[in-house]
Amino acid sequence: MSLIDLPLVKLTNPDPSFPALFLLHLSNGTENRFTKQFTSEVMQALDFVEQKLDSLSQEEAARGGALVTTSTGKFYSNGLAIEAAIKEGETFYIPYHQMLARLLTFRIPTVAAINGHAFAGGCMFALAHDYRVMRADRGWIAMNEVDIGLPLIPGMAAIVKAKITNASYLRDCLLTGHRFKASDAVAAGFVDRAVAQDDLLDAAMKYAVALAPKANGLTQKIHLIKAEMYRDAVVLLLTGGTTPGAFLAKL
Template sequence: MIVADLPLVKLINPDASFPSLFVLHLSNETENRFTKQFVKEIMQALDIVEEKLDQLDTEQASRGGALISTSTGKFYSNGLAIEAAMKEGDSFYIPYLQMLARLLTFRIPTVAAINGHAFAGGCMFAFAHDYRVMRADRGWIAMNEVDIGIPLIPGMAAIVKAKISHANHLRDCLLTGHRFKSSDALSAGIIDRAVPQDKLLDTALEYARTLAPKASGLTQKLHLIKAEMYRETVILLLSGGTTPGGFMSKL
């Protein structure tokens, strides 16, 4: 059932018997590059999810809920609309960082079903989810800023560091722009499962249904746990500024 049909995103309830289960389908042209409008519509979709959660009765709320994001085709997301980001500066970056912080601390479990390449801003969007399932036969997940000559601002670096705990994998990700195929990403702990394309959404739904009860009651419990779990990351996403290496200005 379609819950909301916006120009660049579609919010779906895939199971009428489970009204707190949602799929956020990304459809910003073929690459799902993040623009201000795309970010705005994702935030609108998250608003709608929360409104729907608040409207459930006690019995329905006791089942918890979950949110999956995915797309179709070659790309999950090919990152930011770079030219717009460079031209618009803070008015572009700040809403994007706020979106990452909101998703990182969302009140129900979240699963990224990565259908294709997830580069740069798309990689960070996937990292903002609690769990990641990736198509096994095709696609890379990578932070390629070093190759396109763009330094990372504080919040962006923070979310990558929060999700890649191994120092060498973090080094390879950020300093070489290493493109992790699904098997590499699984070994590095960047994703949780690698599955055939035709099993991708089913596997994400399996995760979602299993994890949904952790949000039983649909209170702010998980939101607050995640906020403390990622405290430093959230602080940098929301108030870390947009100047790379700004803390080094006096060196």
């Protein structure tokens, strides 16, 4: 059942018998590059989810809830609209960082169903979810800033470090821009399952349904657990500024 249908995102309830189960479909062209409008619409969808959670009956809330995001085609997300990001600076990056922090600490479990490539800002968006299921036969997930000549600003580096915890894989990810196929990302520990394309959404939904009861009551408990779990990343996303290596001036 469709809940909101905006130009760049669509939020549905795929199972009317489970009103706190949500599917957010990304549809900003063929690449899902993050613009200010795209970021704003994702935030509007998250607002709607929380409003819906607060309107449920006690019995419905007792089942918990979960959110799955996905897209169609070649890309899950090809990152940021780089030209706009460079031109607009903080007015571009700050809302994007706020979106990542919100998703990172969202009050119900979140699952990314990665249907295609997830590069740079798209990789960070996927990493902001609690769990990731990736199409096995096609698609890479990568942080390719080193190849396109861009440094990482504090919050962006922090979210990658929070989710790719093996030092060797983190080094390869950030210093070489290594493109992880699904099986490699599973081996590295930051993607949970690699599945056939036809099974992708079903596998992600099964994760969501299994995890939903952990948010029983739909209180702030999951939000606060995640906030402390990822405290360093959240703080840097919200207050770390947009200057890479600013602390180096004190050396």
